[in-house]
Every structure is written in structure tokens, then in C-alpha cells.
Amino acid sequence: MNKPFFLFLSIFFTFFVFAETNVYKISMMGAEIGKSTHTWEEKINPDGSCELTLHAVSEMSLVRGLDAMTIKTDTTLSADCKTLEPKHIKGEISEGGSKILVEGVNRNGVFKTSMTKNGSRETSKFPMPKNTSFFGMIFRKLNAEDLLKGGKTSIISEESLVESEISYSAQKNDDGTVTATVIFQGIPIKYMVSGKKVLRSEIQNGLIVYTLDSMPETKTTQTAGSPDILQNTKLFNSGISIRNPRKARNTTFQIENTDFSSIPETCFQKKVGSNTLLVTSDAANCTNIPVTEDTQANIIEDSSNPEIVRAAQKIVLGAPNQLEMVKRIAKFVYKHISNKNYNHGNMSASEVLRTKSGDCTEHSALFAALGRAADIPVKMVYGVVLNPNGEFFFHNWNEAFTDGKWITIDSTFNIIPADSSRITLIYGGSDSKSREQVSLSVLRFLSNTRIFVRGFSNDR
Secondary structure, three states: OOHHHHHHHHHHOOEEEEEEEEEEEEEEOOEEEEEEEEEEEEEEOOOOOEEEEEEEEEEEEEEEOOEEEEEEEEEEEEEEOOOOOEEEEEEEEEOOOOOEEEEEEEEOOEEEEEEEEOOEEEEEEEEOOOOOEEHHHHHHHOOHHHHHHOEEEEEEOOOOOOEEEEEEEEEEOOOOOEEEEEEEOOEEEEEEEEOOEEEEEEEOOOOEEEEEOOOOOOOOOOOOOOOEHHHHHOEEEOOOOOOOHHHEEEEEEEEEOOOHHHOOOOOOEEEOOOOEEEEEOOOOOOOOOOOHHHOOOOOOOOOOOHHHHHHHHHHHOOOOOHHHHHHHHHHHHHHHOOEEOOOOOOOOHHHHHHHOEEOHHHHHHHHHHHHHHOOOOEEEEEEEEEOOOOEEEEEEEEEEEEOOEEEEEEOOOOEOOOOOOEEEEEEOOOOHHHHHHHHHHHHHHHOOOEEEEEEEEEOO
8 A cells, every 4th residue: 555545544543532722811910922722632543542632832922121022832742641641742932033843752661852943953861750741731630639639740841851840739719620839840830720721820920821711801810010021020139239230340149038059159159158149250260170061062052053163263263362262252242243132032153143133142152152162161151130220130141261260251241251240040051951940040039039239349
């Protein structure tokens, strides 16, 4: 028989048991920013197995100051109908750059994954623990009785394709629905569930809310706030003012209402008390050896891309030492990205090189890729930075290992070394798990954190 006939047989003998579509409104602090459509299907395959699929398509527009970034996702999950054990995932994510294509498949209990972007590809694999499910299917797996008992379960995150453990607890409401709280990597997410259907989900006290479109409007779901993510995620300096934070060279911070132990000590910031942090621009005595993540390419900092390699060679040609190379690269990045904007979310360095567009993340990614292409180890640094108005915004900068020591670089402001009016929360890595950890660390820090500047010194 020919292939078309086999295809016809497969289609003919796939029997759909049911299909259900749910549409959710997405809001930020009460302001509607997009929609998400979830289509569930249960089918019997030709081999007699039952397969549950979820096709989720989302689009939201995040306002960031005067700019806006559109995020689109299109993902299909499939799992065993009874056990909810993952079978396959395929999807794409777009945030203003080329799409990230994700795919994962369960091969005899080993989950194999791949992520592809702009010609670069990352692969990984891991053994799945028993009773694992996709995060998006947990309420098909856990019924009301399970939720009310509370417990833990293993999940695979659809965006990062990594396995982790979540805990859950719940209480029953007077109308028969269940309010469940899921703790994912230390972040509480609240859900309202009826049967196996999610009616509402909420993260960070209304920062992002998904509400079933058919639910009646209430005071908690009506438009009330601002959709500007910069304003909704900024923190304030509750201590003394720094008139020109870009010139600060030593700054002392007191940090309250957060997990202080999760803030790293680095070459440039040290813990000097139970909640006090000293940040400096000078780490002349720090000679920590670079690690693999500081030198290798990935799908965002694609330092092996031919365009990046050629640009790096041209920029550093004739430089007498590595410090001069770093200065040249930082100056190039600052000037080359002539269209300073917040329109992108996941552009690779080579895309930034071509488009000359982006914000601090694009500046840092391009600097990291060019530095690594020139054989200079570079770290991606994520944290908060203080502006002259006394506001902390989430920010991205770099550290580079030059001539045997680390220095800080902020190519967004073209500053070497970078000022000390900033707090490092986490370093970026080279895979999807590390990128997920960056987002999670930011969300954790947002929760009721208060920052006080207790002292500083500037350049003389």
C-alpha cells in the first residue's frame, strides 16, 4: 500500500471522544491585555490507546513605557488519558523576535527536548519521575478530593521543557468550586477550579490573571489598573536619595520582606549583615575562574553565529589587551543599538546585530555574544537598578573576565565599570532551565520586597 492510504487509515481509525474549547481573558492589574484559547480533545488512536490533547493559543500585548511587546504562544500537549503521563509537546513562542520552537517527546520514560531559534538549537533529556504531568494538565490529573488533601507532584513546564516539583493545597467554596494554591519554584499561583475546568488563575496579587470568558464580571475582574509592566513591577528606594546613581561606586542596601538568602554574593556584592548588602564597582581582587556558561553559545547569546564572529573580529582588531577589547565592544553595542525600545522579548544577539533594536536585555545579549566570540568570558547579570527618581527597575547587564579579573559592564548606559546602584539577583545560564530561573527569581523578588539605600559614595 502507498503512504497516502496509510495516512487515510490513520485518520479514519482515530476516534474523537470529546472536544471542549475554553477562552480566557488575560489581564494585568485589572487591565485586559489579551486572550488565550484552550481546546481539549480526547481520542482513541488506531492502536487502542486513549490520548488527551490540549491545544493552547495565546496572545497578549505588554505595555512597557511608551512601547509595547506582543507575546504569542501556540502549544499542543498530548498525554495518556488515564495517567496523564506526558507523551509529546510541540509549540512556538514569539516575543518580538524570531520564534522559539519547542518540542519534547517521551521515549520509554526519558523525556527528550529541543529548542530552536534563528538557526541555533539546544537539546536535553531527563528521566521522568513517576506520576509526572504537564503543568497545563494538572487539574485534569488532580480532582477536587486530591486538591483538598494537599500534596506534591512532578510537572514538566511547557515553556522551558524542564521537570520540577510543585506543591498544592486547596479549600472548598460555598458554591462548590475549589480554590487551589500551587507553589511553583517558591511562587504561589492561585486557581479557582470547577470539576476539571480552571475558571480563574492569578499570580502575584493580580499582576497577571486568566479569567474564563464566560464568567460574569465582578469587582475583581473589571478593568481597574494599568497594563504597563514597567510601572507594575518597579520598586522604590525607601532610604536616602542618590542624586546621580550612575556615578555611585559603593552602595549599602538594606533589603526587607524577601528571602535574603536567595540573593547571591558575588565579586561585586557582599552580605554584611542579616539583611544588608554592600555593592561595589571595584572587584580588583576577585579572580574567580570563569565557568562553562561564561564561554559557550546558546540560542540567545549565539556567539558562534558567523555574523557575530565577523563583527567581533572587526571590533577588537588591533586592541592591545582584553580591557581595550571590552571597552570597544561596549561602545559598539551602545552605539549600534540605535533604536532604543522595549518592543522585544527574546531576540538572539545576531538578530539584535541585524535590527539594531532593543532594550537592556538586547544590549547585554549582544555584548555577551560579541565578547565570547572574541574569547572573553562574559556573564549575563539580572537584577534591579536605581534611577535618579528613586525607583528600582529590573535590569540586565554583564560581567567580563579581562586580563585575569572580572569587571562590570553596562552597555545600555555605556558604563565601565558599571555603577554600584544595582543589586544582582541571578546570573544567566546557557539553557532553558536557567532562563526560567531568571524569570522566577524576578517574580519572587517582586513579592512585598522593600529596599533602603543606607549609604553610598561617588567618584571624586
